[in-house]
Amino acid sequence: MKVMKFGGTSVGQPDRMHQVAATVTEQKEPKIVVLSALSGTTNALVSISDALSAGDKPAAKKIIDGLDKHYQTFIKGLLKDADYQQKAKAAIAEHFEFLNIILKISFSDALNKDILAQGELMSTKLFAIYLEEQGVPHLWLPALEFMRIDANEEPDLKAIKTDLSKILKKHSKVDLFVTQGYICKNIRGEVDNLKRGGSDYTASLIASAIKASVCEIWTDIDGMHNNDPRIVKKTRPIEVLSFEEAAELAYFGAKILHPTCIWPAQQAHVPVKLLNTMAPKAKGTTIQDNEDGIGAKAVAAKDGIIAIKIKSSRMLLAYGFLRKVFEVFEKYRTPIDMITTSEVAVSLTIDSDQHLKAIVKELEPFGTVSIDKDQAIVSIVGNAIVEEKAVLLNIFETINHIPVRMISYGGSRHNISFLVPASSKNEMLQVINKGVFGLD
Numbered sequence: 001m002k003v004m005k006f007g008g009t010s011v012g013q014p015d016r017m018h019q020v021a022a023t024v025t026e027q028k029e030p031k032i033v034v035l036s037a038l039s040g041t042t043n044a045l046v047s048i049s050d051a052l053s054a055g056d057k058p059a060a061k062k063i064i065d066g067l068d069k070h071y072q073t074f075i076k077g078l079l080k081d082a083d084y085q086q087k088a089k090a091a092i093a094e095h096f097e098f099l100n101i102i103l104k105i106s107f108s109d110a111l112n113k114d115i116l117a118q119g120e121l122m123s124t125k126l127f128a129i130y131l132e133e134q135g136v137p138h139l140w141l142p143a144l145e146f147m148r149i150d151a152n153e154e155p156d157l158k159a160i161k162t163d164l165s166k167i168l169k170k171h172s173k174v175d176l177f178v179t180q181g182y183i184c185k186n187i188r189g190e191v192d193n194l195k196r197g198g199s200d201y202t203a204s205l206i207a208s209a210i211k212a213s214v215c216e217i218w219t220d221i222d223g224m225h226n227n228d229p230r231i232v233k234k235t236r237p238i239e240v241l242s243f244e245e246a247a248e249l250a251y252f253g254a255k256i257l258h259p260t261c262i263w264p265a266q267q268a269h270v271p272v273k274l275l276n277t278m279a280p281k282a283k284g285t286t287i288q289d290n291e292d293g294i295g296a297k298a299v300a301a302k303d304g305i306i307a308i309k310i311k312s313s314r315m316l317l318a319y320g321f322l323r324k325v326f327e328v329f330e331k332y333r334t335p336i337d338m339i340t341t342s343e344v345a346v347s348l349t350i351d352s353d354q355h356l357k358a359i360v361k362e363l364e365p366f367g368t369v370s371i372d373k374d375q376a377i378v379s380i381v382g383n384a385i386v387e388e389k390a391v392l393l394n395i396f397e398t399i400n401h402i403p404v405r406m407i408s409y410g411g412s413r414h415n416i417s418f419l420v421p422a423s424s425k426n427e428m429l430q431v432i433n434k435g436v437f438g439l440d
């Protein structure tokens with residue numbers, strides 16, 4: 001059995017959803033299809049929640065009505081038969097009734113999660129009705145029956161495995177399941193989610209739980225490219241990546257893949273394939289256990305980075321200093337991305353300013369704290385790049401005019417990261433494309 005995940009861009013227009021159905025039905029192997037919400041929907045749902053939490057009901061109502069209109073048009077393009085159109089309208093109406101009811105009740109975090117879950121519920125229902133119109137046997141599988149997170153808001157893979165295998169056993173004759181990405185239930189039994197972009201995570205967790213033959217992530221581009229196609233003109237797809245390389249690229253900004261989605265597949269040795277819904281025959285990228293080739297394979301960039309420097313002469317010859325610093329970040333559940341130290345200072349980066357004020361306050365007793373906002377991390381990833389002298393020389397020559405604030409080198413064999421001002425990010429990606437990858 002395989003898992004096929006189609007993202008918001010792959011189901012965001014009726015003809016693309018038709019293409020998804022064609023791709024799914026072309027392949028004989030039994031499969032679980034995971035869908036995201038139509039592109040733009042989750043953003044709209046977030047805006048509805050934001051408006052409600054700010055007490056602005058008219059603004060929320062306006063977004064709900066706009067979204068409703070979008071779905072009415074979508075249904076007309078998706079389905080030919082009037083009866084099926086009617087069925088789809090009725091299915092979608094339930095969700096808009098819910099959204100209209102919440103305008104009348106008081107807003108809470110649990111309600112926020114319920115609002116965010118509507119997108120994937122609607123996209124999978126529409127897709128299932130289209131399959132029905134096409135006469136394709138399938139089962140609509142509610143992810144809320146098996147996708148779970150634990151008390152730490154981490155997926156409970158054991159429970160997912162147990163519940164999913166029961167469901168699959170019960171429906172052993174079914175060859176095509178359609179389920180929702182992103183949504184899950186939490187420890188309190190409430191609707192929750194795997195955080196933005198989490199449908200890739202759903203696919204990988206399912207693939208791991210059922211030990212799928214492959215976890216296919218279908219999107220709007222033919223695999224992981226060597227550079228960000230939204231920023232540089234010429235990029236090329238990468239055929240093979242190891243799990244480690246893919247994890248670094250996803251974590252450091254390659255938007256095509258959600259960073260969390262690597263570990264479940266990796267732990268079950270399930271290969272992950274990145275494929276293009278619009279060009280289903282293109283090779284795409286295979287992410288697998290084995291390492292392949294040596295040298296730089298890709299560069300990615302992560303925005304919104306904040307650099308924090310703690311300078312203290314007390315650090316000199318002291319032990320336990322870094323532990324105290326790390327404990328502050330642990331307390332505020334704020335991950336550190338990059339870190340460099342000297343004998344009298346430590347510089348590190350975080351990607352969220354949610355607890356910045358409190359963190360700075362707690363760091364101040366340790367020394368002088370300074371903050372640089374608007375930074376970006378640019379990471380060059382490849383197999384054993386840190387061991388290849390020529391590659392290193394080339395990288396440093398290529399970027400010698402860019403103001404680099406921090407360098408992380410040697411943390412892994414696969415990655416060299418540079419902290420640069422956000423204003424230098426695009427230029428850095430462009431010069432690396434030419435100097436390191438030979439693409440103009």
Ligand SMILES: Nc1ncnc2c1ncn2[C@@H]1O[C@H](COP(=O)(O)OP(=O)(O)O)[C@@H](O)[C@H]1O
Binds near residue numbers: 009036219223228256
């Ligand atoms: N290195 C990269 N390789 C491929 N795509 C990338 C890369 N970096 C950024 N992207 C962007 O990721 C997009 C696909 O991701 P996303 O929009 O999340 O897809 P989906 O809606 O299918 O989940 C592509 O359209 C592309 O612009």
Ligand SMILES: N[C@@H](CC(=O)OP(=O)(O)O)C(=O)O
Binds near residue numbers: 182198
């Ligand atoms: N719809 C959710 C989950 C998701 O993964 O979407 P996509 O596959 O389009 O990135 C979001 O926008 O966050």
